[in-house]
Amino acid sequence: MNSEEKKEKMKEIRDEVVNLKKSPLYHYRTEHNYYPVIGQGSHDANIMFIGEAPGENEAKTGVPFCGASGKFLDELLDHINISREKVYITNVLKDRPPGNRDPLANEIGMYAPFLDRQIEIIGPKVIATLGRFAMNYIMEKFGLKDQITKITEMHGKVFDVDTPTHSFKIVPLYHPAVAIYNANNKDELKKDFEVLKSLV
Numbered sequence: 001m002n003s004e005e006k007k008e009k010m011k012e013i014r015d016e017v018v019n020l021k022k023s024p025l026y027h028y029r030t031e032h033n034y035y036p037v038i039g040q041g042s043h044d045a046n047i048m049f050i051g052e053a054p055g056e057n058e059a060k061t062g063v064p065f066c067g068a069s070g071k072f073l074d075e076l077l078d079h080i081n082i083s084r085e086k087v088y089i090t091n092v093l094k095d096r097p098p099g100n101r102d103p104l105a106n107e108i109g110m111y112a113p114f115l116d117r118q119i120e121i122i123g124p125k126v127i128a129t130l131g132r133f134a135m136n137y138i139m140e141k142f143g144l145k146d147q148i149t150k151i152t153e154m155h156g157k158v159f160d161v162d163t164p165t166h167s168f169k170i171v172p173l174y175h176p177a178v179a180i181y182n183a184n185n186k187d188e189l190k191k192d193f194e195v196l197k198s199l200v
């Protein structure tokens with residue numbers, strides 16, 4: 001796919017999400033004048049980061065990981081000398097759940113097909129999941145359900161995936177939010193980012 005085709009396909013996703021009236025989160029979005037958060041970064045990224053769902057800052061701006069978790073994500077990217085523009089950052093859910101509650105199964109079902117299309121378009125070498133919701137979704141989607149254990153055991157491990165069209169790696173990571181107040185998690189995330197760097 002050339003870059004014009006990628007851009008066009010991403011635009012189709014954006015338009016569909018903007019008009020996703022059947023989503024259980026659509027009214028919450030419009031009542032609060034929030035934006036959907038589609039994703040940000042390079043359509044040719046080697047690394048694709050997948051978080052859980054937009055928080056309040058993200059819903060107010062339409063930009064993924066632009067609040068406190070995002071600041072830490074930027075620090076982690078700095079640590080491995082990779083700029084935000086070089087990677088692609090998105091979430092499983094494209095709309096903010098009320099009060100930042102956990103995503104519900106029907107919401108994941110509603111938004112995941114957009115994420116699936118984004119993965120197809122970008123074709124990253126590495127999918128780095130941030131937190132357990134993204135980890136569970138991605139591991140299951142690519143046939144690795146039986147290898148799912150606790151995120152405390154899985155973070156920083158590398159899983160190989162070969163589909164007929166695309167070979168890549170999945171690296172589950174802690175969500176940056178859990179590391180903000182926990183120095184141990186912070187150090188572990190830094191080490192796990194070094195693993196990411198070694199893969200690209």
Ligand code: URA
Nearest residue numbers: 051052053055064065
């Ligand atoms: N947390 C997420 O999972 N995603 C964001 O975009 C922001 C915070």
